[in-house]
Amino acid sequence: MNMKAYIPYMAIIFNQFAFAGSNILMKIALERGLNQLVFVVYRHVIAMFLLGPFAYVLERKQRPKPSFAVMAKIFVLALLGATIHINVYYIGMDYVSPTVATALGNVVPSFTFLLAFLLGMEKVKITSGRGRAKVLGTIICVGGSLLFTLWRSGYLFKSVVEKPLINIYNNNADHLRHHGKENWIKGSALILTSHIALSSWLILQVYIRNAKVFKEYPAPLSMNTLICFFASLQTSFLALFFGRNPTIWKLDWNVQFLTVMYCGVLNSALVYYLQTWCISIKGPVFTAMFIPVQLVIVALFSIIAFAERLHLSSLIGAFFIVAGLYCVLWGKRKDSLAADDEHKDGNMKTTTDDKILEISTSTK
Numbered sequence: 001m002n003m004k005a006y007i008p009y010m011a012i013i014f015n016q017f018a019f020a021g022s023n024i025l026m027k028i029a030l031e032r033g034l035n036q037l038v039f040v041v042y043r044h045v046i047a048m049f050l051l052g053p054f055a056y057v058l059e060r061k062q063r064p065k066p067s068f069a070v071m072a073k074i075f076v077l078a079l080l081g082a083t084i085h086i087n088v089y090y091i092g093m094d095y096v097s098p099t100v101a102t103a104l105g106n107v108v109p110s111f112t113f114l115l116a117f118l119l120g121m122e123k124v125k126i127t128s129g130r131g132r133a134k135v136l137g138t139i140i141c142v143g144g145s146l147l148f149t150l151w152r153s154g155y156l157f158k159s160v161v162e163k164p165l166i167n168i169y170n171n172n173a174d175h176l177r178h179h180g181k182e183n184w185i186k187g188s189a190l191i192l193t194s195h196i197a198l199s200s201w202l203i204l205q206v207y208i209r210n211a212k213v214f215k216e217y218p219a220p221l222s223m224n225t226l227i228c229f230f231a232s233l234q235t236s237f238l239a240l241f242f243g244r245n246p247t248i249w250k251l252d253w254n255v256q257f258l259t260v261m262y263c264g265v266l267n268s269a270l271v272y273y274l275q276t277w278c279i280s281i282k283g284p285v286f287t288a289m290f291i292p293v294q295l296v297i298v299a300l301f302s303i304i305a306f307a308e309r310l311h312l313s314s315l316i317g318a319f320f321i322v323a324g325l326y327c328v329l330w331g332k333r334k335d336s337l338a339a340d341d342e343h344k345d346g347n348m349k350t351t352t353d354d355k356i357l358e359i360s361t362s363t364k
């Protein structure tokens with residue numbers, strides 16, 4: 001295997017480190033007073049100005065004048081995938097640790113499959129092994145997320161360090177106020193709700209593909225720039241009601257400014273491109289298989305830097321979430337291989353199922 005063959009592996013692992021870093025930085029920034037509405041607005045404005053020039057130059061000839069129907073669909077994409085998903089996600093993160101937030105992110109492929117099945121976009125043959133794997137994996141993954149959320153008891157592992165290397169709380173009372181059992185459930189429920197919005201966004205993308213919007217507007221960079229534009233407008237509107245204090249918009253040269261720049265430049269621009277490139281080179285299952293790497297990175301960092309202590313019940317729930325994820329991915333991979341074989345025989349075209357998986361690996 002030559003060096004070029006390793007590039008997709010290095011790129012997707014870099015992405016997982018980038019996503020892990022954003023969750024860790026965002027948790028610190030939230031505890032230091034960063035307002036999530038301000039963050040979402042600034043992040044998408046930065047991404048818009050970064051992507052805009054590239055979209056203008058590279059897609060100048062292929063970018064048509066968008067119709068009202070196309071713009072309306074892009075507006076809804078921004079509402080579900082950015083405004084609702086990201087805002088609700090970070091509201092939930094204020095109540096839980098980065099490890100919890102990252103672990104619950106593994107439910108997105110299963111949620112997407114479940115929504116697609118309920119809407120009739122996903123066909124399941126329960127008599128086949130791959131069909132049973134997808135159904136069983138979804139049940140295990142959703143059950144693991146409920147277990148992870150509702151069962152916070154049992155043995156509590158000792159911290160590997162005496163004191164946290166990074167103290168993100170003012171005092172112990174502040175820590176208990178944020179991460180008591182009631183707030184743990186509230187935060188986890190909010191994060192799961194945000195992932196339902198993300199899964200709905202993924203389903204809507206499949207619908208838009210089928211509705212030929214991508215043929216009407218075949219300019220992905222320009223579309224992503226418009227999504228960032230609408231997301232910043234929508235969240236700014238929310239801020240008129242929930243963030244009226246003008247001081248929250250001021251960013252000093254501290255971790256809050258670093259978090260906004262990090263997520264705007266890295267996550268919304270570079271990582272987006274790398275993930276799209278990895279999917280085109282190695283396929284959607286390849287990228288989805290590396291999602292749990294992010295959980296390992298965040299968990300190890302939180303245990304060492306934040307002196308986080310994990311319950312045995314949390315580890316059991318996380319295990320079921322990851323196990324369910326891989327069951328679903330295995331079934332989807334078998335679907336893809338079967339579709340390719342039949343396509344070669346001239347019997348069928350690539351199914352909507354493949355499209356759902358292809359875009360179901362996105363995260364923050």
